Amino acid sequence: MTDRLIRATAADGGIRCVGAITTNLVEEARGRHDLSYVATAALGRTMTAGLLFVSSMKRAESRVNIRLNGDGPLGQVLADARLDGTVRGYVANPHVELPPNAKGKLDVGAAVGRNGYVYVVRDVGYGYPYSSTTQLITGEVGDDLTHYLATSEQTPSALLLGVFVGSEGVTAAGGMLLQVLPKAARDESLVELLESRLGGLTGFTPLLQTGKSLPAIFNDLLGDLDLKILPEVQMLRFHCPCSHERMLGSLKMLGREELLDMIETDGGAEATCEFCRTVYHADSEELMRIIESMEEGDGSNG
Numbered sequence: 476m477t478d479r480l481i482r483a484t485a486a487d488g489g490i491r492c493v494g495a496i497t498t499n500l501v502e503e504a505r506g507r508h509d510l511s512y513v514a515t516a517a518l519g520r521t522m523t524a525g526l527l528f529v530s531s532m533k534r535a536e537s538r539v540n541i542r543l544n545g546d547g548p549l550g551q552v553l554a555d556a557r558l559d560g561t562v563r564g565y566v567a568n569p570h571v572e573l574p575p576n577a578k579g580k581l582d583v584g585a586a587v588g589r590n591g592y593v594y595v596v597r598d599v600g601y602g603y604p605y606s607s608t609t610q611l612i613t614g615e616v617g618d619d620l621t622h623y624l625a626t627s628e629q630t631p632s633a634l635l636l637g638v639f640v641g642s643e644g645v646t647a648a649g650g651m652l653l654q655v656l657p658k659a660a661r662d663e664s665l666v667e668l669l670e671s672r673l674g675g676l677t678g679f680t681p682l683l684q685t686g687k688s689l690p691a692i693f694n695d696l697l698g699d700l701d702l703k704i705l706p707e708v709q710m711l712r713f714h715c716p717c718s719h720e721r722m723l724g725s726l727k728m729l730g731r732e733e734l735l736d737m738i739e740t741d742g743g744a745e746a747t748c749e750f751c752r753t754v755y756h757a758d759s760e761e762l763m764r765i766i767e768s769m770e771e772g773d774g775s776n777g
């Protein structure tokens with residue numbers, strides 16, 4: 476099945492639901508970055524959350540960046556999701572593997588670390604982006620981002636994230652975000668109801684592994700609460716907007732001396748996009764053109 480996102484409302488519009496299947500895009504991230512099992516789970520959960528978070532924004536250019544900076548061996552985990560259904564991301568140390576935790580599960584909490592910060596940036600495409608920071612709670616990603624939503628965005632939320640990865644790659648990944656909307660948030664019974672419905676669930680992976688579709692999962696949880704599933708289905712995919720041109724632009728930052736040195740010693744330059752691992756090459760002629768354009772734009776410092 477292709478990766479997809481669906482939206483729904485329940486409880487007379489008081490609860491907003493978003494669900495996403497992200498199996499293929501998490502598998503693509505795993506392949507591109509050669510991620511370990513635990514790194515696949517950490518990045519897959521974070522990318523899925525990014526897509527769920529951005530889905531409530533309105534302007535077409537909207538994007539959400541989620542960065543987890545914990546004290547675990549994975550280092551920084553970063554996802555960049557856009558309202559058009561594309562996402563990219565990376566993990567600082569993609570090959571780190573850890574023994575399973577006490578429950579026999581991938582130990583994402585230890586890999587990310589329990590001390591550190593969650594940074595979320597919501598960018599609507601103009602003006603100053605809205606950014607906010609909270610502390611990590613368990614490093615399991617879902618708990619940390621639920622805490623972020625409750626404290627920083629003051630929206631009572633339930634976030635379930637799951638990535639199932641085995642020797643054959645990612646076989647199931649996805650997530651679900653249920654939020655009590657501000658106009659209904661004062662209704663504590665609604666918040667309690669949401670908590671009770673989700674209290675029995677141990678994550679999103681078991682739901683995915685039942686083979687049920689997203690609408691069926693929503694129906695199981697909220698079918699008796701005036702559930703309205705919106706007809707649009709949004710397709711999701713891994714995509715990085717990097718390009719040869721952008722890479723040339725970023726080489727400018729290195730400065731004249733370093734570029735001249737690259738021409739002399741390597742006869743060109745090679746740069747790898749950290750988000751998607753695409754390798755770009757620039758030959759000597761291209762590097763010379765960059766140097767010339769720098770001199771034109773900055774003649775007074777000759």
Ligand code: ZN
Pocket residue numbers: 715716717748749750751752753
């Ligand atoms: Zn890229």
